[in-house]
Amino acid sequence: MMKHWIKWLGALLVAQLGLVLAVQLSGNDYTAFQPKERLLAFDPQAVDTLRITEGEGQPLELHREADHWVVMASDGFPADPEMVKSLLNKLAGLQKGWPVATSSAAAARFKVAEDGFERRITLLADERTLARLYLGSSPGYRKVDVRPDGEDAVFAIEFDTWEASAKADDWIDKGRLKLDAQQIEQLQMPGFTLLQDGNKVELANLKAGEQTNSAAARSLLNKLANLTIGALLGQENKPEYGQEKPVLEIDLTRKGGDPLHYRFSQPEGADYYVLKRSDLNHYLKLAEFSMKPLLEATRAKLLQSTAAASEKPPAQPTE
Numbered sequence: 001m002m003k004h005w006i007k008w009l010g011a012l013l014v015a016q017l018g019l020v021l022a023v024q025l026s027g028n029d030y031t032a033f034q035p036k037e038r039l040l041a042f043d044p045q046a047v048d049t050l051r052i053t054e055g056e057g058q059p060l061e062l063h064r065e066a067d068h069w070v071v072m073a074s075d076g077f078p079a080d081p082e083m084v085k086s087l088l089n090k091l092a093g094l095q096k097g098w099p100v101a102t103s104s105a106a107a108a109r110f111k112v113a114e115d116g117f118e119r120r121i122t123l124l125a126d127e128r129t130l131a132r133l134y135l136g137s138s139p140g141y142r143k144v145d146v147r148p149d150g151e152d153a154v155f156a157i158e159f160d161t162w163e164a165s166a167k168a169d170d171w172i173d174k175g176r177l178k179l180d181a182q183q184i185e186q187l188q189m190p191g192f193t194l195l196q197d198g199n200k201v202e203l204a205n206l207k208a209g210e211q212t213n214s215a216a217a218r219s220l221l222n223k224l225a226n227l228t229i230g231a232l233l234g235q236e237n238k239p240e241y242g243q244e245k246p247v248l249e250i251d252l253t254r255k256g257g258d259p260l261h262y263r264f265s266q267p268e269g270a271d272y273y274v275l276k277r278s279d280l281n282h283y284l285k286l287a288e289f290s291m292k293p294l295l296e297a298t299r300a301k302l303l304q305s306t307a308a309a310s311e312k313p314p315a316q317p318t319e
Contacts, residue, residue, distance in 0.1 A: 039094035039148055039155065040131040042123055047088055049124040054166035055117075062171060073168040074232050077282055080173045087163055091121070091133065099153040100145060110154045111136030112147035121164055135161065174229040177277065177284070179254065181218075181225040188251040192299035194221065203302055211304040220302070223293045224250065224262075233274060233283040240267050241274040241283060248295060264291065 050062040050069075061072040062079050069079040100110070107113040112134035119135040132149035139145060144159045165171065187194040193204040194217055201221065202212040237243055242265035250262040261278040264286075273291045275284045 042130040044088040051122040078173040101154040110145040179225040231285040
């Protein structure tokens with residue numbers, strides 16, 4: 001009887017070991033595997049062109065000019081430097097895990113074939129291809145199947161496909177309008193002018209008894225200095241932008257920089273605004289909420305209220 005149980009338990013153990021081995025070989029969890037080989041062998045500093053193609057669409061090309069990157073499809077508008085740097089460093093840091101497939105026929109099944117892919121990333125230097133990666137199906141959250149060019153093996157890596165977007169507006173430097181608010185010396189808006197000298201911001205031409213609400217004035221400077229681009233509208237001034245009938249114009253002078261002129265308009269029936277700033281060739285799309293503080297700014301709102309001013313203690317007489 002005892003021998004019978006020993007044989008039965010032995011058979012059960014063998015079956016369990018076989019099941020564990022089968023799961024490890026067929027599953028998508030390769031965390032136990034310690035990758036040592038880089039998926040793509042290239043130096044991020046050597047790359048001067050980043051080309052992203054989605055399906056059969058036109059490739060999106062980012063090109064490095066001197067010390068900055070530009071989006072070629074957007075007439076050379078500056079690209080977000082941190083986004084480009086992040087993608088290149090991430091691609092350079094990818095390592096090969098356990099392959100999910102190794103046959104040449106598997107490329108089509110995982111959508112990483114040369115003639116059938118979800119996305120293709122090509123890295124170049126002086127028009128010479130440094131590396132190319134095909135992105136295909138997604139086996140799970142924040143994971144994607146990939147195949148390096150020239151290889152049959154397909155790997156599942158942790159990657160968000162939005163990091164390799166093929167849309168130009170996803171790559172533009174949306175902070176291109178930002179300024180250092182401390183460097184603004186004068187801000188002219190309809191009905192009033194703000195002057196800044198060091199830490200002091202005040203309205204020009206104050207009348208007797210009037211005081212500037214410093215917090216409100218500084219807030220207005222910060223709102224203008226931190227405008228964010230929503231999208232590019234090209235370099236052509238189209239009639240539908242309404243630039244001939246602006247809703248707001250602002251003139252700004254700053255330390256160490258040329259004066260800037262802002263012209264804001266709103267297309268008929270649109271829920272966004274169009275900006276043309278004097279130092280940029282493009283017409284820019286701005287979100288409606290970002291314009292509200294600028295449109296609502298008035299001289300009266302930048303004055304200290306009578307009640308607040310009266311609460312200040314009277315000046316002490318000098319002896």
